[in-house]
Amino acid sequence: MSTSPPKPTESELEILRILWRHGPSTVRLVHEELSRDKDAGYTTTLKLMQIMAAKGLVSRDETARTHIYQAAVSEADTQKQLLNRFLDTAFGGSAARLVMQALGNHDASKEELDEIRKLLDQMEKRPKP
Amino acid sequence: MSTSPPKPTESELEILRILWRHGPSTVRLVHEELSRDKDAGYTTTLKLMQIMAAKGLVSRDETARTHIYQAAVSEADTQKQLLNRFLDTAFGGSAARLVMQALGNHDASKEELDEIRKLLDQMEKRPKP
DNA sequence: TTTTGATTACGAAATATTTCGTAGATAAAA
DNA sequence: TTTTATCTACGAAATATTTCGTAATCAAAA
Structure with missing residues (x-):
């Protein structure tokens, strides 16, 4: 391509x-x-x-x-690209620190929090394909 | 000031x-x-x-x-400021979606995941003042 | 002392991004 | 048909960001 x-x-x-x-x-x-x-x-x-x-x-x-x-570009791909770059420049590549900062600064609903927990569980079960 | x-x-x-x-x-x-x-x-x-x-x-x-x-600016404050802006422009303000995207794209260690769980628990106990 | 090397100050060029005015085309309204 | 409104194309100005060359200064080395 x-x-x-x-x-x-x-x-x-x-x-x-x-x-x-x-x-x-x-x-x-x-x-x-x-x-x-x-x-x-x-x-x-x-x-x-x-x-x-x-x-x-x-x-x-x-x-x-x-x-x-x-x-002509997908939302997910673009977000992924931007996030990777942002992660590197602003958080030195530490996703965990970014996540904690993000959760710390914003109110998330109980539903959102549960969703995230579910994701954490999944990640531990089948680590990155 | x-x-x-x-x-x-x-x-x-x-x-x-x-x-x-x-x-x-x-x-x-x-x-x-x-x-x-x-x-x-x-x-x-x-x-x-x-x-x-x-x-x-x-x-x-x-x-x-x-x-x-x-x-002359603190790391935490700057990250917070940049994150808020980034959250708005790239993720329409949804912290949960950003977090999920971040966790989905990057391997995080078990320790990091546990840290995040702990944070989620804390947030539910005493929701942001 | 004289020379060499490292430093700051500063202007300006190079590049990237955003903004807008004007012209020309088409369609809709009068 | 004539007028009016809306649209695209396009160049260029305005602004923001990054890069660098040159000059002046100081300190250390020769």
Whole structure:
């Protein structure tokens, strides 16, 4: 296969998150979602999405005049890639320390905690495939 | 107090990690540590550290000709700040999902897993104030 | 003393990222 | 048909980040 798309920048990631949540979308929709938090012009969003298309982070259907964009990278893969990098630069590679920091700083529901326990159990039973 | 130092960039974070690990250090030492992974010139490291001093990320002792730099932000606080941001942009704020992704991708020792279990138990007993 | 080596200061180039204005095309409304 | 609104393309400005060369200074070595 050809080279995989590069790491998304922070702005690009915001757009990816919207595409993951909404599925194939127009620039207009993405821009309106984005506008909830940020305030930038429409053409700024457009340009970013065009750049993302050039990088291979998104694909687009140009059949109709109004193009439809969709994520070309999976949420899980991207999160994995970003997490690995973040883990190295911010936590020196220690997943346990990151996990503890994350759990310590945020309230998690009982359900979430149980889910995590279940995962811990599974990991001990069948360590990494 | 005055405004707190801004979020460190990725390069700055690499330097902070060295300072956290080694304590007060010269530019020379930091640069040599940095050179294990990267290859950039000495003055590049120097300039970065000067910028960090201007931003308040590090402080320095200028008594001697060779200045001694030390981190002016704590490891825990910085990790917390970066994690919160990362959590929002990459995981939409779901700590549980991040934790699961982190645990899923990395081998953790039994000791680490037990530590995390202990933490989960504590969290349920006395939920975050 | 003179030379050599290491250091800081600093400006500026190189690169990466984000933002926006303008032009041209198409479709919808009047 | 004419006007108005919406869209894409694209260049370029604005900003942020990283890199480096050069000059000045000081201290140690010769």
